Amino acid sequence: MVLIHENEDQVFHNDDDDDNDNGRFCINDNLDLLIEVLQRVDGRSLGSAACVCRQWCSIVRNDSLWEHLCFRHVSPPPVGVRPVVSALGGYRRLYMVCVRPVLSRLKRRRIGGGGGESEVVRRVWNQHEVELSLSLFCVEYYERLLVGGGRGAAAAGDSPASSLKFLCKPVNV
Amino acid sequence: MGPHDSSISAAAGSTSSSSSACSTSTKPPQPPDQMDHLLAGAGYKVRSNDLHQVAERLQRLETVMVKSSPVEISELVNDAVHYNPTDLASWVDSLLTELNTNPPLSVPVPTDLSDPNAFPANINMYANHAPQVHGEFSQQVVAPFEEDVSIQLVHVLMTCAEAVQRGDLSLAGLLIDDLQALLGRVNSGCGIGKVGSFFVDALSRRIVNSPENAVHADLSAYENEILYHHYYEACPYLKFAHFTANQAILEAFDGQDCVHVIDFNLMQGLQWPALIQALALRPGGPPLLRLTGIGPPSPDGRDSLREIGLKLAELARSVNVRFAFRGVAASRLDDVKPWMLQVSPKEAIAVNSIMQLHRLLGPNSSRGPPIDLVLDWIRDLNPRILMVVEQESNHNQPEFLDRFTEALYYYSTMFDSLDVCTAQPEKALAELYIQREICNVVCCEGPVRVERHEPLVRWRDRLINAGFAPLHLGSNAFKQARMLLTLFSAEGYSVEENEGCLTLGWHSRPLIAASAWQAIPKPSTTIGPINHP
Numbered sequence: 001m002v003l004i005h006e007n008e009d010q011v012f013h014n015d016d017d018d019d020n021d022n023g024r025f026c027i028n029d030n031l032d033l034l035i036e037v038l039q040r041v042d043g044r045s046l047g048s049a050a051c052v053c054r055q056w057c058s059i060v061r062n063d064s065l066w067e068h069l070c071f072r073h074v075s076p077p078p079v080g081v082r083p084v085v086s087a088l089g090g091y092r093r094l095y096m097v098c099v100r101p102v103l104s105r106l107k108r109r110r111i112g113g114g115g116g117e118s119e120v121v122r123r124v125w126n127q128h129e130v131e132l133s134l135s136l137f138c139v140e141y142y143e144r145l146l147v148g149g150g151r152g153a154a155a156a157g158d159s160p161a162s163s164l165k166f167l168c169k170p171v172n173v
Numbered sequence: 174m175g176p177h178d179s180s181i182s183a184a185a186g187s188t189s190s191s192s193s194a195c196s197t198s199t200k201p202p203q204p205p206d207q208m209d210h211l212l213a214g215a216g217y218k219v220r221s222n223d224l225h226q227v228a229e230r231l232q233r234l235e236t237v238m239v240k241s242s243p244v245e246i247s248e249l250v251n252d253a254v255h256y257n258p259t260d261l262a263s264w265v266d267s268l269l270t271e272l273n274t275n276p277p278l279s280v281p282v283p284t285d286l287s288d289p290n291a292f293p294a295n296i297n298m299y300a301n302h303a304p305q306v307h308g309e310f311s312q313q314v315v316a317p318f319e320e321d322v323s324i325q326l327v328h329v330l331m332t333c334a335e336a337v338q339r340g341d342l343s344l345a346g347l348l349i350d351d352l353q354a355l356l357g358r359v360n361s362g363c364g365i366g367k368v369g370s371f372f373v374d375a376l377s378r379r380i381v382n383s384p385e386n387a388v389h390a391d392l393s394a395y396e397n398e399i400l401y402h403h404y405y406e407a408c409p410y411l412k413f414a415h416f417t418a419n420q421a422i423l424e425a426f427d428g429q430d431c432v433h434v435i436d437f438n439l440m441q442g443l444q445w446p447a448l449i450q451a452l453a454l455r456p457g458g459p460p461l462l463r464l465t466g467i468g469p470p471s472p473d474g475r476d477s478l479r480e481i482g483l484k485l486a487e488l489a490r491s492v493n494v495r496f497a498f499r500g501v502a503a504s505r506l507d508d509v510k511p512w513m514l515q516v517s518p519k520e521a522i523a524v525n526s527i528m529q530l531h532r533l534l535g536p537n538s539s540r541g542p543p544i545d546l547v548l549d550w551i552r553d554l555n556p557r558i559l560m561v562v563e564q565e566s567n568h569n570q571p572e573f574l575d576r577f578t579e580a581l582y583y584y585s586t587m588f589d590s591l592d593v594c595t596a597q598p599e600k601a602l603a604e605l606y607i608q609r610e611i612c613n614v615v616c617c618e619g620p621v622r623v624e625r626h627e628p629l630v631r632w633r634d635r636l637i638n639a640g641f642a643p644l645h646l647g648s649n650a651f652k653q654a655r656m657l658l659t660l661f662s663a664e665g666y667s668v669e670e671n672e673g674c675l676t677l678g679w680h681s682r683p684l685i686a687a688s689a690w691q692a693i694p695k696p697s698t699t700i701g702p703i704n705h706p
Contacts, residue, residue: 083492128652145484
């Protein structure tokens with residue numbers, strides 16, 4: 001797990017910085033760097049990052065970061081998926097509702113013991129697992145449509161519709 | 174009631190578990206020294222008063238075999254001399270001796286825990302099937318007392334069903350009272366207690382109402398959909414059906430630009446979002462998708478089919494798939510005429526039947542057997558794929574007792590698998606859904622009995638005779654099914670491939686089978702003589 005230095009007073013000696021801030025480096029002035037860093041962290045860290053400050057929160061809510069997280073380790077990377085996922089609720093929701101529970105369930109099944117969240121990220125998925133997660137995500141979207149009338153895609157909260165509850169239950173081995 | 178009470182309490186007190194002895198004038202009591210007639214029907218000769226010991230020794234044999242090494246087992250196979258398995262008691266004893274266990278005790282083994290979850294293992298032993306040693310089952314030994322009660326429960330259930338088959342309703346009624354008493358002594362929250370209570374309920378309904386007129390609290394279509402939805406969520410059978418069917422349909426539609434899916438039972442359309450999404454993502458872009466959903470007419474003026482169609486259309490629009498929906502309201506599948514489906518010749522057709530074809534196996538209508546009529550017009554449509562998913566069991570035998578026994582075995586396995594689901598209210602409503610099936614199999618006769626499940630081998634014959642050729646479900650479907658199961662929180666499910674068909678089961682007992690078929694075009698027939706003017 002990559003540690004994020006949340007302490008904004010971190011001092012780097014950076015002679016190239018032409019800020020008039022006495023040469024101190026502030027990550028918030030280099031958002032492209034921040035995004036580069038956030039593209040490499042795991043889901044839990046992304047969630048923590050969103051709690052740092054309002055600026056970080058708005059950056060983290062950018063769906064492309066979550067897209068990276070979902071499909072970073074997919075081999076080969078899926079094509080054409082983005083419009084579909086966006087229509088069904090976005091990558092952040094996909095991660096929270098489908099990808100994270102599916103990966104941890106599959107991982108736990110493989111090695112028969114809990115790995116930490118970070119180990120879950122490093123696992124490479126295959127095409128079938130991606131397709132299955134997307135299908136489950138689509139069923140979940142549809143169930144919200146059935147329940148919520150016209151407000152399907154904009155349903156508040158991250159709690160999944162009932163068909164995915166089985167993913168949330170602890171594994172009963 | 175006197176003679177019955179004494180026979181049951183006598184059975185409970187002694188080591189004999191033959192509680193099927195009943196002293197009425199219509200049936201002579203079964204002497205304890207006689208061979209148990211139920212097991213004799215399966216080809217095993219066991220004395221009734223040996224039953225309990227044999228049961229306990231079989232359980233010990235299972236424990237020992239699980240614990241022993243493969244070397245010992247193979248020695249057993251190669252070197253030992255075995256008794257004829259028909260003589261069950263001696264056979265078990267010989268195996269136990271070979272495996273160097275203690276000589277069989279004459280007293281029941283003292284137990285440290287009495288786990289009601291072990292009851293279904295007893296059902297499996299006594300429900301007319303050869304006692305298989307399931308190595309992966311739990312090795313818990315059930316307390317002799319509770320084991321006695323569950324064995325008695327099954328015996329009395331069988332006796333009652335037999336009485337019903339003979340038409341001896343007064344005896345059956347008395348036995349129902351005994352069954353209620355037995356149920357009171359068993360844990361009815363799980364295992365045999367729960368399944369048993371549903372079957373007792375069904376039997377008592379059958380005794381009270383005439384089977385041809387059986388109407389049990391008919392649910393509205395809406396309530397039925399709710400039960401179905403919870404059954405979908407509580408256990409993986411429907412999900413397996415939907416995902417396997419979708420995968421096969423997707424592969425059949427490869428390269429087609431206009432596709433038409435005909436769903437024999439739309440319900441809430443839970444199968445189709447995944448197909449729509451898969452079509453949206455297929456390389457080359459999505460085709461034009463038409464969906465025709467068949468369902469029962471809605472009584473209160475709501476057009477529920479159309480509402481589902483609208484929701485599916487909304488989903489399709491979000492993912493940019495051109496979509497058209499049509500609803501066909503019909504209370505029976507053989508009321509549907511092909512012209513209602515408005516099939517166009519240049520589209521690829523898929524017919525999807527999830528647990529619907531068995532409803533057509535009822536008595537013939539005026540036009541002939543309904544199943545043949547429907548299979549005939551399906552063949553006329555010339556679909557690229559006919560997807561058939563059915564329960565893997567034989568609940569359509571002509572004799573009531575055979576049906577009853579098979580259903581007891583099947584549904585107790587299914588309830589076993591449902592026991593691991595912890596989500597409420599999904600589990601309770603799923604059980605209610607299954608209970609309605611049980612009631613239909615047990616209580617109804619004639620056209621009202623629609624749950625006429627038949628096993629895969631019979632469907633294969635039937636479909637081949639109707640002019641369909643089997644399509645192999647590919648490895649993708651198999652992998653997807655396996656993956657789906659690893660997501661479910663229980664280790665007991667198993668997916669197997671059976672000559673190109675997939676079955677999902679619980680602990681190696683298949684419960685639901687999915688198969689794919691392709692229509693063989695009919696040979697063109699010459700039209701009759703042309704009249705010249």
